[in-house]
Amino acid sequence: MIDPSMAAGTIVFIPCWESGHFMSMIAAGKRMLDAAAGALSLTVLVMRAPTAAKASEVEAHVRREAASGLDIRFLNLPAVEPSTGGFVASEEFNFRYTQRHAPHVEEAIAGLAPTPVAALVVDLFCTPLLDVAADLAAVPRYVYFASTAAFLALMLRLPAFRDDLAARLKGKEGTAHVPGLPAVPLRYMPACLSRDKIGNYDWFADYGRRFMDARGIVINSSVELEGGVLDAIADGRCVPGRPAPAVHAIGPVIWFAAREQQQQQTHVCVQWLDAQPAGSVVFLCFGSKGFVDTAQVAEVAAGLERSGHRFLWVLRGPPSAGSSHPTDADLDAMLPGGFLERTQGRGLVWPAWAPQKEVLAHPAVGGFVSHCGWNSALESLWFGVPMAPWPLYGEQHLNAFELVREMGVAVQLKDMEASEVGYFVEAAELERAVRGLMGGTEEGRKAREKAAEMKAACRKTVEEGGSSHAALRKLMSEITAGGGAPSRLAV
Numbered sequence: 001m002i003d004p005s006m007a008a009g010t011i012v013f014i015p016c017w018e019s020g021h022f023m024s025m026i027a028a029g030k031r032m033l034d035a036a037a038g039a040l041s042l043t044v045l046v047m048r049a050p051t052a053a054k055a056s057e058v059e060a061h062v063r064r065e066a067a068s069g070l071d072i073r074f075l076n077l078p079a080v081e082p083s084t085g086g087f088v089a090s091e092e093f094n095f096r097y098t099q100r101h102a103p104h105v106e107e108a109i110a111g112l113a114p115t116p117v118a119a120l121v122v123d124l125f126c127t128p129l130l131d132v133a134a135d136l137a138a139v140p141r142y143v144y145f146a147s148t149a150a151f152l153a154l155m156l157r158l159p160a161f162r163d164d165l166a167a168r169l170k171g172k173e174g175t176a177h178v179p180g181l182p183a184v185p186l187r188y189m190p191a192c193l194s195r196d197k198i199g200n201y202d203w204f205a206d207y208g209r210r211f212m213d214a215r216g217i218v219i220n221s222s223v224e225l226e227g228g229v230l231d232a233i234a235d236g237r238c239v240p241g242r243p244a245p246a247v248h249a250i251g252p253v254i255w256f257a258a259r260e261q262q263q264q265q266t267h268v269c270v271q272w273l274d275a276q277p278a279g280s281v282v283f284l285c286f287g288s289k290g291f292v293d294t295a296q297v298a299e300v301a302a303g304l305e306r307s308g309h310r311f312l313w314v315l316r317g318p319p320s321a322g323s324s325h326p327t328d329a330d331l332d333a334m335l336p337g338g339f340l341e342r343t344q345g346r347g348l349v350w351p352a353w354a355p356q357k358e359v360l361a362h363p364a365v366g367g368f369v370s371h372c373g374w375n376s377a378l379e380s381l382w383f384g385v386p387m388a389p390w391p392l393y394g395e396q397h398l399n400a401f402e403l404v405r406e407m408g409v410a411v412q413l414k415d416m417e418a419s420e421v422g423y424f425v426e427a428a429e430l431e432r433a434v435r436g437l438m439g440g441t442e443e444g445r446k447a448r449e450k451a452a453e454m455k456a457a458c459r460k461t462v463e464e465g466g467s468s469h470a471a472l473r474k475l476m477s478e479i480t481a482g483g484g485a486p487s488r489l490a491v
């Protein structure tokens with residue numbers, strides 16, 4: 001292990017406290033460290049999450065990483081008060097809460113001396129911290145974007161697009177234009193923009209505006225995954241009249257904690273999979289926050305039972321007070337009577353956090369019903385597993401559109417364009433999708449082929465000679481060259 005103080009400089013990361021963002025950013029940091037080959041270290045400034053549940057999740061991630069022996073220094077920032085008298089899951093809350101960390105970030109950065117800061121990289125939701133440390137004006141600043149290029153294109157375009165999109169989404173009919181994609185039916189627009197929350201547009205538009213202030217945007221995507229959209233961003237089609245932002249597509253980056261991975265090989269879920277035939281199991285998991293209510297659980301149970309397929313279902317309980325994160329499920333209370341007995345031997349319902357990557361890597365898994373968080377989608381493609389998208393919140397509907405319509409690696413779970421009942425999935429819909437996904441339809445077989453192709457492409461792109469590998473090299477030489485053009489911020 002290299003002593004961080006011996007490296008020529010350090011890259012300072014400021015991740016957001018949401019697991020899907022935090023883990024993705026650390027994975028990107030590891031990749032950057034690797035490419036720097038000892039020339040740079042990584043310092044992660046850890047904000048205390050606004051709720052106890054989220055804070056303990058972040059602590060667990062940090063503990064795992066700190067034990068991994070990599071050249072990463074984690075510095076905990078002092079806690080700040082929630083700005084509006086308590087945690088409120090809103091963009092406004094996130095923005096103001098993050099902004100209150102600015103003095104602590106400046107202190108932490110000053111404390112790094114004499115180690116020079118080579119670059120500052122902030123999560124997409126931490127842009128209020130992009131312009132800290134005025135005395136480090138020459139330090140290049142980057143945004144790390146843990147989601148798709150399509151969502152980035154939309155956010156970049158949002159300032160100009162706001163009223164139009166807001167008006168259309170109220171009607172919910174028709175299509176929207178995301179640069180680089182074919183017309184997107186409005187029902188596939190991100191849920192974070194579609195619930196008549198007009199205030200949300202302004203916050204998202206503001207984030208989009210701030211991205212333009214950074215020297216570049218590092219994104220967890222690749223030319224192979226989203227070439228058309230990346231071209232559209234590079235052509236300046238998102239923010240006409242201004243120089244196009246520099247986008248470094250270095251993905252897929254996937255978070256593997258070395259020690260954790262070894263432990264997970266003996267996890268109950270993995271042991272159960274060991275006893276199942278190759279490609280026979282459908283896996284259902286809904287990310288770090290996904291949770292469905294009892295009525296929906298009953299439909300899923302019935303759909304799985306009727307499909308006749310083997311399944312591994314990660315079922316979580318409702319979030320505890322003050323948290324948006326699910327708790328461990330009480331299976332007897334949540335599942336329909338007799339379900340576990342009737343499906344014994346061909347199904348496993350797991351009530352807690354599961355080792356998702358090890359599950360997706362397992363040869364027994366043949367399909368993934370996913371909420372389409374971008375990390376989950378990338379992990380699925382990394383292991384060549386076709387998907388059936390069940391988007392729940394955030395930008396996941398737009399991700400589902402790309403996975404089904406653009407990449408062809410997923411089968412439609414629900415006809416969202418025709419849906420009038422929100423995203424409630426009936427047993428028959430799940431049964432049909434699972435049968436198709438597991439190879440029972442032409443659509444499912446094609447998705448399987450495409451997922452296998454994408455697996456090869458994802459691996460190739462991060463190797464020597466691949467486009468993501470080249471993008472990472474370019475980014476790192478920009479950072480190590482130092483003293484180059486700073487961000488466009490006038491700090």
Ligand SMILES: O=c1ccn([C@@H]2O[C@H](COP(=O)(O)OP(=O)(O)O[C@H]3O[C@H](CO)[C@@H](O)[C@H](O)[C@H]3O)[C@@H](O)[C@H]2O)c(=O)[nH]1
Binds near residue numbers: 021024287379396
């Ligand atoms: O039981 C579980 C559940 C999740 N995971 C892991 O947790 C991560 C979840 O990430 P993701 O699939 O991206 O879902 P979210 O946690 O919901 O991620 C948030 O962040 C993503 C990246 O910006 C967005 O795409 C999502 O919409 C947003 O909800 C993945 O690495 C999973 O492997 C597990 O290991 N076990």
